[in-house]
Every structure is written in C-alpha cells, then in structure tokens.
Amino acid sequence: MTAEGKIEPVDPVALAAELIRCPSVTPADAGAIDVLARALERLGFTCTKLEFAEPGTEPVLNLYARLGNAGRNFCYAGHTDVVPVGRRESWTVDPFGGEIVGGTLYGRGAADMKGGIAAFVAGVARFLASRGGALDGSISLLITGDEEGVSINGTRKVLEWLSAKGEKLDACVVGEPTSAKRLGDMVKVGRRGSMTGTLVVKGVQGHTAYPQLADNPIHRMVRMLHALTREPLDNGSEHFQPSTLQITTTDVGNPASNVIPAEARAVFNIRFNDRWTSATLDGWARERIAETGGEYDLRWSVSGESFLTPPARVSELLSRAIERVTGRTPELSTTGGTSDARFIVRHCPVAEFGLVGQTMHKVDERVPVADLGTLAEIYRAALDLYFPAA
Ligand SMILES: [Zn+2]
Numbered sequence: 395m396t397a398e399g400k401i402e403p404v405d406p407v408a409l410a411a412e413l414i415r416c417p418s419v420t421p422a423d424a425g426a427i428d429v430l431a432r433a434l435e436r437l438g439f440t441c442t443k444l445e446f447a448e449p450g451t452e453p454v455l456n457l458y459a460r461l462g463n464a465g466r467n468f469c470y471a472g473h474t475d476v477v478p479v480g481r482r483e484s485w486t487v488d489p490f491g492g493e494i495v496g497g498t499l500y501g502r503g504a505a506d507m508k509g510g511i512a513a514f515v516a517g518v519a520r521f522l523a524s525r526g527g528a529l530d531g532s533i534s535l536l537i538t539g540d541e542e543g544v545s546i547n548g549t550r551k552v553l554e555w556l557s558a559k560g561e562k563l564d565a566c567v568v569g570e571p572t573s574a575k576r577l578g579d580m581v582k583v584g585r586r587g588s589m590t591g592t593l594v595v596k597g598v599q600g601h602t603a604y605p606q607l608a609d610n611p612i613h614r615m616v617r618m619l620h621a622l623t624r625e626p627l628d629n630g631s632e633h634f635q636p637s638t639l640q641i642t643t644t645d646v647g648n649p650a651s652n653v654i655p656a657e658a659r660a661v662f663n664i665r666f667n668d669r670w671t672s673a674t675l676d677g678w679a680r681e682r683i684a685e686t687g688g689e690y691d692l693r694w695s696v697s698g699e700s701f702l703t704p705p706a707r708v709s710e711l712l713s714r715a716i717e718r719v720t721g722r723t724p725e726l727s728t729t730g731g732t733s734d735a736r737f738i739v740r741h742c743p744v745a746e747f748g749l750v751g752q753t754m755h756k757v758d759e760r761v762p763v764a765d766l767g768t769l770a771e772i773y774r775a776a777l778d779l780y781f782p783a784a
Contacts, residue, residue, distance in 0.1 A: 411492030517773030
C-alpha cells in the first residue's frame, strides 16, 4: 500500500519467478520467505517469521502474515520449499532461473507451489484494489518451508502457535496444484487415511516330525491374513474410493526345513476412506485376527486419518469462483498423496485448489504464464464471494 492507501498491482508471473530464483530445497529457505514477506508488507500485511526446530531436525523458516485484525479470517496456506531438481543435466533450463520460454514459466516450484503463492498475492492485491483497500474481515497466509520434507517444523507448529495466541482461522484454501489437466478441473476435498499394521504371531518352536509338541505360528498367520483379506473393507463412500488393505511382506526367516519356527511376522498397509478411523480399523482387525485364536501382537503406525471437508463450505466457494472465471465445474476429489490440509482440517474448514500439477516434482517443472493470471482471478473471486461487498 502506498502512503495514499493506493493498492499497487502485483504481477503473479514476476513474483513467481522471483520465488523460483530462491533455491529453497527443504529445509533451506534461500530468501524465499523474505521475498514473499516484502510483497505482502507492500499490501499492508503484518508478517511474522517463525523458525521452528524440533531436537534432531534442521531449523525451518515459516511465515504467518495477516491483513486486518477483526472479523472472519480467510487463510491461504502453502509452502515455499521445493523438492530437489534431480538430474540437473536433464533440465532444458536453469531449474532456479525463473525463465519464461514461449509463454511458459519454468523452474523448480513453478507448479508446486510458488506459482500458486504468487497468484494468491496477486489475487489479494486485485481484490483489495476493487474494494478501495477496505476489508471487512481478515486475510492471512500460512506459509511453511517444511512441506516436502518431514513436515515436523511447519504447518502443524504454526497452527499450534496460532492456537496458543488465541488466533483463529475461519476458512482455508491450500494452494497445492490440484488441477489435473486444465486449470479449474479439480478441487480436493479430502484425502484417504493411511495406516500400517505389523502383526507378530507367536507359537512354540519344535521339530517338524513332532508337531504335537510345537505350535506353528505360520499356519495361524496365514489364516489371520486370509481373515483380513477375504472380502473388501467397504464399497467406497460418496466422495471416496473403496478402502483397501494390501499385505506388503510376510517374514519368518527360517533357514531350516525341519524346524517349526517360534514366530512369524507380516506387515500390511490400509488406505481408508471416511467410513473408518484408525481406531475402528484396529477393532475390526483384532476381531478378524482373534477368529483364529492364539497369541499375537499387533502394532500400528498411523500416517494420517482420512478427512473430508463437507461440501458447501470452502469447496463450494472455490467451485463458484472457478465457474465464474473459467466456466468450468471442478470435480470434487479425494485422490492423491497427502498435504498439510490434514493438519488444517482440525482447525477450520479447508479445501485445496491450485495450478495443473502434471509437471510437479519432475524435470522441467513449468506452468503456462496465462494460468498464473487466471488463478489470481479465481483466488480474487473466492475472496469476493467470502467477503460480500457491503
Ligand atoms: Zn506441494
């Protein structure tokens, strides 16, 4: 904002290129947060840089920026960190050059997700300019440098910091590249959960010629695994594919053909929809395993619960904004890998929408320059719908 309160426009392409020129491969920041903070401060945002470092991990820089200090707080969440470039020789451009070739912006992070962040800042500038700088509410950005890595010193910690301050988010858009083929064709409204079970079946070691003196744990493990796989977990739900269970290994490690082993072990991974939680699946698995009887030990590692943002909240807002700008009706999807939305969903309604993700994490990552302008318009339209003009 200038002294007269005039909002200067933000060019999403120039800002995205400037961010790409910071080689912020997790956990390095390389100046990316400062580039973003400077652009936001020009729009009147108050920026707080937050560095977190759990013992044994590298420190990570995060940013919480807020404009306005009253009313409903609309948050845009994302990450400035990027994955490594891989084989440098395979790139046709400098991965950290931010070059534009034939109407396309190239560079690591162009799609995932420096382009999205730049589009959001440009969208906010356009929105504020259209309202003469007046805002009846608050707009915030929650930006982490720890999304592509272990995600320990990032969004989760910033959310804890916000809660401790009594600061609240009322709606959140995560700007991950969710579009599949064309900008606006897909909004993510949730994700499947993932958990891995390790089953150890205990028996009694013995001679294969005298099985009556032993108890073979493999025989029981086979029956237990059959009980876990004999029918589908479910048939899916309104927004999710069916849940799946896949056995990933069975291990006994017994080199002797005349010895019944004392122990057998199996590992299986479950991808589950919103008809289950890790707790209900634990109960289900134990019930099935107990049918066989005998001694066993079952331990879980839960990577994440499934979550669904009820349609008619943020996803509805995004759908309307996308239709208004592109004429497209996005599919509401729960496919794909995980994102920080899994942490945010515990704090406020959230949905994910951003650029076309086809080149993310690949060599020659890129985004059409035109898409950055269109995405800025969509984000502006979302703000327009969230904060109706008086
Ligand atoms: Zn990402």
